[in-house]
Amino acid sequence: MAKQIHDDQAANSSKISIRRYRSSDADDFMTYYGDDKVTRFTRMHTFKSRDEASTYINTNCIPHPFCRSICYDDRSIGYVSITPGSGNDKCMAEVGYALAATCWGQGIVSKALKMAICDFIEEFPFVVRLQALVEVENKGSQRLLEKVGFSREGLLRKYTINKGEIKDIVIFSVVSTDSIFEFFK
Numbered sequence: 001m002a003k004q005i006h007d008d009q010a011a012n013s014s015k016i017s018i019r020r021y022r023s024s025d026a027d028d029f030m031t032y033y034g035d036d037k038v039t040r041f042t043r044m045h046t047f048k049s050r051d052e053a054s055t056y057i058n059t060n061c062i063p064h065p066f067c068r069s070i071c072y073d074d075r076s077i078g079y080v081s082i083t084p085g086s087g088n089d090k091c092m093a094e095v096g097y098a099l100a101a102t103c104w105g106q107g108i109v110s111k112a113l114k115m116a117i118c119d120f121i122e123e124f125p126f127v128v129r130l131q132a133l134v135e136v137e138n139k140g141s142q143r144l145l146e147k148v149g150f151s152r153e154g155l156l157r158k159y160t161i162n163k164g165e166i167k168d169i170v171i172f173s174v175v176s177t178d179s180i181f182e183f184f185k
Helices: 002-007 023-033 050-061 108-123 139-148 179-184
Strands: 016-020 067-072 075-084 092-099 129-135 151-162 165-175
Touching (some): 016 108, 023 075, 023 092, 108 179, 129 139, 139 165
Antiparallel strands (some): 075 092
């Protein structure tokens, strides 16, 4: 499916949607989470089997408060998740996403992320801050967040370990007082 989207140039953006995951998404899920290029900058390992993907979808994606499949013609090609904080952090949420490598550079994630943020704000109206943490080396994701309207806040040096390596992270946010936030409402 992902190759077909690339061949079609993803020109028909009306075919891009987000929806809740289904158990039946496991084969499509493997097209992106079975690819080291996709998992490189995520905290996820590269999945090796359909059964592993199916278990992950059923135990993590489906029960998650806001994990959505990015779809092309209702076929899963990636995901966007927005995880609301709790306790004293319930006013904020963390954004994450991934997309099949063959679909990169076509504006799919920016469209899906905007849709997801609009839906999320409606479902969680008390959240006033969305943030994303991006590895310094992940320039494409940094450009995407700025394109969508997030502001670069700063560098978090030696902030986390990903796949055994200590990483610097760039933090991005959009807050309710930013003019772009109104776009999402």
